[in-house]
Amino acid sequence: MLNKGLRRVVMPSMYVQGAGAIDDIGTYSSALGDKPFAVAGKTAFSTIGPRLEASLSRAGSNLVGVNDSIKECTFGMIESVKAESLDAGADVILGCGGGKAVDTAKAAADELGLPVITVPTQCATNADQMADAVVFNEDHEFVEDHYLSRAPALVLVDTEVVGFAPVEFLVQGMGDALASGFEKPAYARALAAKGPDNLASSAAVEVNLRCLSVLLEHGASAKQASQTTVMSESLELVIEAVKLMSGFGFGGGGCAAAHAIHNGLTSVPGVSRKHGEIVAFGTMVQMMLEERPASEIEQIMQWCMEIGLPTSLDELGDIDRSRLPLAAKKACDPEDTMSNMPFEVTPEMVLESIRGVDSLSESLVRTRATSLR
Ligand SMILES: [Zn+2]
Incomplete structure (x- = not known):
């Protein structure tokens, strides 16, 4: 239609x-x-x-x-x-x-x-x-x-x-940009469903998806180039992905679950990671909410592990886990960008997905340890 x-x-x-x-x-x-x-x-x-x-x-x-x-x-x-x-x-x-x-x-x-x-x-x-x-x-x-x-x-x-x-800025930027490959398509679908005012252009969505593929392909090599201060095509591409592609066409809008989950998690005492790092974790939570295939979530998680982005609750800091239900509730605040998801998200779904990411991370770490033995 x-x-x-x-x-x-x-x-x-x-x-x-x-x-x-x-x-x-x-x-x-x-x-x-x-x-x-x-x-x-x-x-x-x-x-x-x-x-x-x-x-x-x-x-x-x-x-x-x-x-x-x-x-x-x-x-x-x-x-x-x-x-x-x-x-x-x-x-x-x-x-x-x-x-x-x-x-x-x-x-x-x-x-x-x-x-x-x-x-x-x-x-x-x-x-x-x-x-x-x-x-x-x-x-x-x-x-x-x-x-x-x-x-x-x-x-x-x-x-x-x-x-x-300092390389941590690049890592944080990659974590923040990672979300764009998931939030922008979700936001575009939500806009289309809400109608009839604004739509995302397909160009904007495509560029944000391209951002994701650049990060996955060149992220690790760009990090190495940054650490050794030797300019490389990978570093140029990743900087372009973060600086141009990750917001392309959306102006100030386009965030969805990943940023809302970031906003919820920052209310938990003990969370010590920076914006982009928490957003990367929130991206995997969004993927769980979207019920994406486990192999897809694992691919992103393996990449985060390689780049040095947090994949488990322990890596977010010495956090007070009893506050997670409140954080999940905050993430679903109607004023926040969770409302840019194309389906309704409840605090229970968020909490379950946060725990899902945490246990997937634990099992991936276990598998890695076994394969190294
Ligand atoms: Zn951000």
């Missing part, structure tokens, strides 16, 4: 990736404005600031201001950056660093109606290309996923900067 919904695609206007790409930022930035204002974290700006300024200066557009004190993306910080860039007469915003600086820059630019260029310095997130900002309060508690009117004008990824940052 014909679904009359609109096929909506939200993406950055331009994406540039490669070794040394930062040295060209002046050329791209001056095409958008000649009064750039930089927003960054302290470490990120001390790492790339001099190269960024040199490139801008070669293109004849020097920074009109810098805020390199971003530690958290809060509404207060977004307001400060807005006021500072307005005072400085900025006409283009450069967001440099990890997700927090980039999100602050995107949100401030969106409200000012200015173009934003994002320049990531690590690979733990795909925030650089998304049309949203994850906002926290001063106590680092999640406030909201703030949707923006558009995605960045340019995402500039220097693969030597991002790929040779």
